[in-house]
Amino acid sequence: MMPAAAGGKATSAPIMGRDAEPALFELSSPGRRAASFRTTGVPEWSVDELVPVDHRRSQPAPIAELSERDVVGHFTRLSHRQYSVDLGAYPLGSCTMKYNPKLCDDAAALPGLTDVHPAAPAALTQGWLELLARLEQVLCRITGMHAATLQPPAGAAGELTGLLLMRAWHGEHGGQRRKVVIPDSAHGTNPASVTLGAYETVTVPSDERGLVDVAALRERLDEEVAGIMLTNPNTLGLFEEDIAEIAAAVHEVGGLLYYDGANLNAILGVTRPGDMGFDIVHMNLHKTFAVPHGGGGPGAGPVAVSQRLAPYLPGPRPVVGDDGNYRWEDPPKSIGRVHSWHGNALALARAYAYILANGSDGLRRVAEAAVLNANWLRARLRGVYDLPYDRPNMHEFVASTTSLKKEKGLRALDVAKRLLEEGFHAPTVYFPLIVDEALMIEPTETESLQTLEALGDALERIAGGDIDDARHAPRTTPVRRVDEARAARQLIPTWDARE
Amino acid sequence: MMPAAAGGKATSAPIMGRDAEPALFELSSPGRRAASFRTTGVPEWSVDELVPVDHRRSQPAPIAELSERDVVGHFTRLSHRQYSVDLGAYPLGSCTMKYNPKLCDDAAALPGLTDVHPAAPAALTQGWLELLARLEQVLCRITGMHAATLQPPAGAAGELTGLLLMRAWHGEHGGQRRKVVIPDSAHGTNPASVTLGAYETVTVPSDERGLVDVAALRERLDEEVAGIMLTNPNTLGLFEEDIAEIAAAVHEVGGLLYYDGANLNAILGVTRPGDMGFDIVHMNLHKTFAVPHGGGGPGAGPVAVSQRLAPYLPGPRPVVGDDGNYRWEDPPKSIGRVHSWHGNALALARAYAYILANGSDGLRRVAEAAVLNANWLRARLRGVYDLPYDRPNMHEFVASTTSLKKEKGLRALDVAKRLLEEGFHAPTVYFPLIVDEALMIEPTETESLQTLEALGDALERIAGGDIDDARHAPRTTPVRRVDEARAARQLIPTWDARE
Amino acid sequence: MPSYVPHTDAEIAEMLAFVGLSSLDELFEAVPPALRLARGLDIAPGLSEPDTLAVMEGLADRNRRAGRELVCFAGGGAYDHEVPATVRRVAFRSEFVTAYTPYQPEVAQGVLQALFEYQTLLCRLTGMEIANASLYDGASACVEAVNLAVAATGRHTVLLSRGVNPNWRQVLGTYAAGTGHEYVTCDLSGGLTEWRDDAEPAALLVQYPNYLGCLEDLAAARAFADRAGAYLLVAFDPVAAGVLRSPGEFGADVVVGEGQPFGTPLSFGGPYLGVFTCKRDHVRRLPGRLVGETVDADGRRSYVTTLRTREQDIRREKASSNVCTNQTLIAVACAVQLAWLGTSGLHELALRCARGTRYARDALLSIDGVEPLVDAPVFREFAVTTPAAPEVIIERIAEEGYLAGIPLSAEYGERGLLLSVTERRTRDEIDAFVAAFEKVIR
Amino acid sequence: MPSYVPHTDAEIAEMLAFVGLSSLDELFEAVPPALRLARGLDIAPGLSEPDTLAVMEGLADRNRRAGRELVCFAGGGAYDHEVPATVRRVAFRSEFVTAYTPYQPEVAQGVLQALFEYQTLLCRLTGMEIANASLYDGASACVEAVNLAVAATGRHTVLLSRGVNPNWRQVLGTYAAGTGHEYVTCDLSGGLTEWRDDAEPAALLVQYPNYLGCLEDLAAARAFADRAGAYLLVAFDPVAAGVLRSPGEFGADVVVGEGQPFGTPLSFGGPYLGVFTCKRDHVRRLPGRLVGETVDADGRRSYVTTLRTREQDIRREKASSNVCTNQTLIAVACAVQLAWLGTSGLHELALRCARGTRYARDALLSIDGVEPLVDAPVFREFAVTTPAAPEVIIERIAEEGYLAGIPLSAEYGERGLLLSVTERRTRDEIDAFVAAFEKVIR
Ligand SMILES: Cc1ncc(COP(=O)(O)O)c(C=O)c1O
């Protein structure tokens, strides 16, 4: 057995040094423990008396054996090896990494919200049901839709829910169809969800404007098309100006329009998917409505629909009776549950608090500032990077290093890594796929002009800088460029898989 | 006006770079604001209607104008420029920087404790009064004293309170005296408090054992001596073995014995100041009882006394009546209040939770492990550093670089700075004053053997290492050696004092 | 209202000038006028922070809190366990909370290492070799397990134990509308699944312990699966791993579960944590994110998301799953909680649940008219039949301050009530609950 | 019980062997046997974490909470202000909470810079040039101000306004037993201090606004001090700085105060924050810690504690004060709160307090039998005389859910009640309180 590592040594904290942080398991010393339990007075039967021998474990499951001090030290040091919105800007295109107001943390931490069993009867959970019902309503008003489900726990889950709603609809209206159209700039979850919804993906190209090529779309539309999935503004940050025409064309062949709400931030209070002709809308509350991203989740991906699709929504849904009491109800033709319980409830509570605090005026302000920031930064970078679509954008825009790569070999990846040294998280790179060496930049509305200026200066410095410098970046981070190829080649998925 | 700095740029976060963090004031942009207020419906009188012109400010007080995002970014980045127990070991001698259990944070954050006005009548604050009364009692039992006051907000305040109790006692028992004896190894607050208590400091030297020189003490004892202030174990980490003799000698001349409780951690459950003959004891709850140090405070410095001094304690104190109800009561001959209210109440609550959780068995364990750790580390460093008092110590010990300084110029300060690079906070240096190039090391009981091993290895590496290396340390920290002389010479005490 | 937008009027004017516009409205020129909202959103204007919090508190006050207001005997996939201060304070540090998916590993080692440790811990509990960095919840983990088995076997029928959480089975049913999988529900007999012979099942899906708390015979399930050439998919209770043999020991191919019991409060059902682990052979079909160990340019140990070609952003319509955003933060909390529990703590936790369950079950069954629903051995959950409708009992006993459990649907028989006892329940609470139970059924 | 000691038995044995001992008891050989505790401490054995928290919750439940259970109209040096989520979440990050005094500046720039900003902010509020990095509370700040003035002038009499918080005056009195300072208390007339001619006062100490809420005439105090060659010491309410001229503008030498209103909950009176600011001339007599800006070896802007030769650890019996541990964390919270408020927010906060105070005062005085105690203009606190004993009113109205204020001692007249209104109080709350007041005095 390896001797245990020192839990109180801080060289892995970037303030102290640049060592690796020992794995939890290296800090383990046999017999150590942090846990303690409530005194219950329950008889202390032995495990033999309680669990039949066939089911009984012969040895305790090996976890790790640490003092509380070492648990805290370990994870605190890990937190110091992690970038986050609270440390600085995070201009990841398509991700809307805005500041998450601390107020919402407090709201979601109210014991009256956290300490409630999801199977407790409605009579004992009226506050939650009302909260959810109110949130459904405001989300409908924001999107211009008729009814919503809060169950989907993320955007992709919302997409699949939407596609199942499509299936249910067509099943009752002229029979199943085979295809779903998505633009070539779409997010990867769209085609993946289409497959899970048992549809076939039909790709429609973008035109030179960066918008859906309407003529090409028309060629693809027929009676086999169940619907189209669009995000508007699209992943290039451009508003699909022909949306009315698109909607008419899709509806004409009996298809439905699905709105991928990842970019809703750009149009809050300006226009609504419902008004554009969409039938199904999912929202990423972890983008538009400031639910923090948690290093990868949890989020929440509610789906709102037009009146004709409302009967198919997942259930149960909270509804209010004439007596003012809330109860659960399944929509008449519900496709069924899509979550173990009622969705990511605490994330929903955060988003509701965010919407309450901002209100109609604040949300419009969010869109304005998000779009202003992105346009300012695009203008700032003109002449510095390629701007394949250099026209007024919405909340994000795509730049590219195509010319710089030709000129001196500067790739989007190098820009990303060098930017870390400049004190900013990298933009989204190599997405959307239709742009070569793409840098997809979404500043969000919570970054100030001063931060944009600093970001613009940094990006300009990088473009003009030494290529060797860029290739060797980052040098100031806790680790240098990470060998991703090796990780895949010599897969080590757990501590126990190390040789 | 300077243009505002970027609030979303993170180069000052050590994970990203090594820039200075802009001052709050540099992040300010006129007209920005984070604050919002409750809707009250109170008439919106103008300031002219409310404040007479002579008193009215002509301009708002200039604070800073930041978004909430930038406030959070700024202070989060500052937190990443700060070492802390939660990041690693903190072997500061005399400071008892143990791990602060998270449980106690929770206990002190209970709204039923935080949201209580200190002037609310006892009938509405029975929980607080009972908590304080119970804490007084357990502290008395731990120290072997009769009664206590929880008002002093820190150790030094406890010292002064103790000296005022001494004055009050002598005032009623044979008249005032002039002198207080303290050992030459004493903490600086002792003599400073003596002066504030209007006594004269008489220093008693330590003998070659590192203990109070009893003969020298006897020479200094006379009818002018109000008392003696001792910490036991003393600042060298050595138990004053002659304490019974010392107590008898001091009592013989009518003096009182004051126990500086900064080192109480070493003797929890082993022996008690009361048993040793002390009349007055202060405790540093921010040392022994795990109240976190907060970057400099707040702490709490309760004072416990023997029966004869109890009537003089500060008041009001919580007392319980026959009906089980608690009320406030002033001791009959109280010296009066020493705090605006009832002391650092939430710090007291934390300490009480800590004592409850540890209990009699746990506190004894604390002392054992603290003393074991310090002895282990002293043994580990034998032959590496000078050990001017190389004999069994209690919770801490003093090493020195005297030989290493002679040999190659390595000073205690260099060791301190190099140790930061090794992932540990430095020990206390140049204290106690009686040891040349002192390194005063207190590992505390919450650090593991593995951490001690790593610390011992690091200290050995430093002793054997290159002197230039040590002189230029630290290099991995957010800033390098700081120019302290310049700070004093060209004093810049505020942002506005910069030229 | 508070404004999280930092822009001052002067800055807005300056920025508009820079981009060559003269008003904010002009930013939205691309939006056809007919689509523009004339009068803004039809929702209330913004509230100040204290006003917002007051609204939220008003709503929270209308729920009865587990613990202080309602002693909880409900489980069914959501358990009232202790969440220690350490977990709450450390796992929810803002660096973890406000980070994105670790796309730039150089500045995301914190989340990546925590996930690597989470993966290791979950594999140790389940006896598997690969764990992903989380799915949404227990239900979605079941869905993905089935998807994996179907893709691997090329079959599309799944034998589904009725002992699997009914909500999860509903979700499986919902998604089957898309995937076309067919479920053959296998009934319980005496609390244990009776596997129905089906020509060519892709997999068996069984819960361990099952929804009624019973310890299924996994060895028999494995044998059945082997005979049928099917995968054995086990939905397990990770707390049970403290005392029960791991599904891996019984030969499971994929082990999924609900990770909520480790570090996540009841939260009205979410966010929870979908646990997904499998044998190494299946790694190319693994849904979602996987973190692997590697080195950086200086040879330092580092972590990175790996085998990304399975994922939707790269493989698109051919991806093994559509998962993108997952439950990372909850996985981190789970890792912290497990580190805090440690080997012996987890064992003790499980044991304490089992003891409380035994004690409460014995006491309840001593009431006249309360009968065991099934007899199979249970771990920390059990089902009884009650003399009155369980819904009525639950309603009445709530007034006494107890959440009596979850009513069982008719598929499990008449008047079934499912109860669960965690380590938080004291003997006094159980005794008082049983007394109240006796009172309300009279 | 939980054990925060990590040592396993095996490790203890190993360590004992290394130091040449055979039992833990032997560690304490130096303690004379007669002094050793034979049967351990006479306190209860340790409790588990949940058990400990249950005890603490039991105690907390026996207090009536301001806000939810008791709408607070009490002030007197402790105010019920809003503490925004930002402050609670950011100021109490564990790096700030678990750090020691910044003795190694290279790894303490976080605390040092926050303190430097705190010092700047407080100077801006008070109109002074130097602020220390905090004292314990309002009372100790007054004590230190007097100590400074006495040391600087060589005189030892202080004119003390009766308008200074009585608790603080008591503390001044307690400490005077040591220092030997003499206080001459100067009465109020119509709510304002009448300075008594004393031969050679070291200083005048006045509170602004004073304990009764009245706006003292600082210009007159300054003139009086000048004539007497004395220092003008002002204890001020930092919230008032949002609308009132700063004491510095009036020529104060030292400005002290209670910093609790910025970011610290009522907390039953502590930990609070002693604010201490003065003119630059006095910096060598400044008590406590001072942070200054400097550079590091690479010329980077840095911060460090400076002029340390004033401090007790270096100057010992000649130190300007005995302060060592102070209230750093509360000072950090104060800085965060001020940053959050900002220039306009502080102004609005003060204005809202003043408005609520005006509204409540007018409404209360409209009740028959409730009279103003004094007539001088007030800011956010006011005193009335009540028809019944204030103690009785407070007791009775508590049953209606209000904390009516603080009874005034006889030195201010008969049946005096001191009330305060912060920005948290709504018109509805005030109206209902006034109605309840009317009811209970009938
Ligand atoms: C355009 C777009 N669509 C869909 C998604 C999927 O959302 P989620 O990650 O919540 O599943 C994303 C998220 O990255 C997105 O950017």
Ligand SMILES: Cc1ncc(COP(=O)(O)O)c(C=O)c1O
């Ligand atoms: C030995 C000793 N005595 C007294 C004190 C003073 O305590 P405080 O800092 O709480 O005022 C200390 C604290 O550093 C100390 O170490």
